[in-house]
Amino acid sequence: MKKCLAIILSVCMTITLTACNGVQSGQSSINSSVAESKPQHTETPSSERSNESSSEQSKSESDNSAPVQANDTDSNILIAYFTWADNTKVDDPSAIDVDASTSASVLVPGNAAKIASWIEKRTGGDLFSIIVDEPYSSDYDECLDRAADEKAANARPTLKTRVEDMEQYDTVFLGFPNWWYTVPMAIHSFLEEYDFSGKTIVPFVTHGTGGLASTIQDIKADLPNSEVLEPIGVYRPEVDSSRPAVEAWLDSLGYTDDKSANSETENNERKLKMTVDGQEIAITLYDTPAANSLYEMLPLDLDFEDFNSVEKIAYLDSPLITEGEPDSFDPDVGDLCYYVPWGNLSIFYKDFRNSNSLVSLGRIDSGMEIILGMTGDFTVTLERAE
Ligand SMILES: Cc1cc2nc3c(=O)[nH]c(=O)nc-3n(C[C@H](O)[C@H](O)[C@H](O)COP(=O)(O)O)c2cc1C
Incomplete structure (x- = not known):
């Protein structure tokens, strides 16, 4: 039955979403403060200038193991995001065919993480990766099945990462993929864990051919006392080339580049x-x-x-x-x-x-x-x- 659902979803995504592809912006708002300046990543970056003999000539590593709660900035902007790549385990990343549309996003950085990093560059906000206790399968069909089950059960997956001082943030950029026409259920877990009253929420969504679907209305239901700003939606195959569109969206919301504002x-x-x-x-x-x-x-x-x-x-x-x-x-x-x-x-x-x-x-x-x-x-x- 779940396999059938998966097939139906794939077909629907192909048929329905061809009309919805591309970068879309247009809805809500946000705010808030918090945590660490670097997201948690599950894989070790592969690029190291390993043929260098002198350590001073090697690119230095940032601290990928920094705790998510260890916020070392006083920014009032939080950039929280959920991405499959941070919520799964891939035993052999080199075996993943990045061209396969069903498996591309298990490799870090995931699509939502890429957009989050551009927002961080522009706003100086704190990055926070929303990670569930129990990772999802890196197999697309199995992940689809579990996501479908969680949606059907209106589940609230337990989160293992936590924003230590949500009070710090006035604005919360909130990023996630479209999963089964709505948000991954972990987004509800996240939104129910903190008080977002009075904060501004800025959604950014990545998706297949299904577009934003009911994602924005579903998070708005969790945020009765927040202002939700106009979201941006980025079609999965266009994420890598979408930075100018993301920056134009940030401009439209008033998060202008200091340099270009001069x-x-x-x-x-x-x-x-x-x-x-x-x-x-x-x-x-x-x-x-x-x-x-x-x-x-x-x-x-x-x-x-x-x-x-x-x-x-x-x-x-x-x-x-x-x-x-x-x-x-x-x-x-x-x-x-x-x-x-x-x-x-x-x-x-x-x-x-x-x-x-x-x-x-x-x-x-x-x-x-x-x-x-x-x-x-x-x-x-x-x-x-x-
Ligand atoms: C479990 C699951 C369900 C999905 N459901 C949808 C959907 O209903 N509509 C859609 O357009 N895309 C759907 N997608 C595709 C993702 O939204 C898309 O690949 C997104 O860019 C992934 O972002 P990420 O790399 O940050 O996880 C689904 C993907 C997964 C893994």
Whole structure:
């Protein structure tokens, strides 16, 4: 019977949701405060510059084991999210076919986590991963079955992570996938565990072809005394390229980027064009010392290679100026960076930990799918777009 339900769901998702794909924004609000600055992740990041002999040349690890409650910021914004990848165990991540639509999201970071990290970058809020006591199966059908059972029973899965001081937060960004046309039942567990009265809630949803379905109305029922802001919904296959849309949504809610909010004379971002196999990738280059010195070198022909299935890297003939740059950077998918010890550009196509000597240069605005499609080495031309 459950298998039948799963099949029906898949068919419905395919038929119904083709009309709902893409990034959608539009509903509710929020607020609140809390916990740790890094989410709990269940797997060890794979990308380490292991061929480095000098430890000072290796990217440093952030503390992935930090307790979820150990909040070390005074932010009044909490970014709480539930994602399957943090709520399952994958014995052999390398055996997962990331192209298989049914299994992609068991690998960290999950879709909701990716969006959460962009919100963190913009707002400086505290990340909090909602994790159930009893992990879900990493098998899609089994996970579907349990989720269906929990929905049918109106269950409240016990949570193992807890926000220590919810009072701290005025605004709570709340992220989750659409599960069976509604929220994972752990979201109800979370919403019932704290008092959200007077707080602003900002939902962000990732989904298959089913869109937001009844997710927003269902969380609103748990939040009678909160203001729920306009949500954003991001279609699963478009998550990796959705950062500009997420940032536009944040802009629309008033969470503006300090840099872009400044006057144009202070913000000298420039557009670059990267051409590979006749296809164009659009890049915004920031107004920073390292980015400015890269700009002066253009145009450049660059040979990219893969590094640890996380980033594409290309070595520069001469170093960039990095005086005045921060000591470290926490890269996301789509970030263009410079790794000082090796003198290489990096385009991250997977999220990675905060890394020493990594300098942010810019971001991919469009064409990330072209990078993702590059399986071997490739040569690009990088030039000014103006
Ligand atoms: C148990 C389960 C139920 C799902 N139900 C739906 C659904 O009803 N409608 C839909 O559009 N997507 C559904 N999906 C797809 C997820 O919403 C989508 O893959 C999402 O991007 C996953 O986000 P995550 O990586 O943060 O977990 C379901 C996925 C799972 C695992």
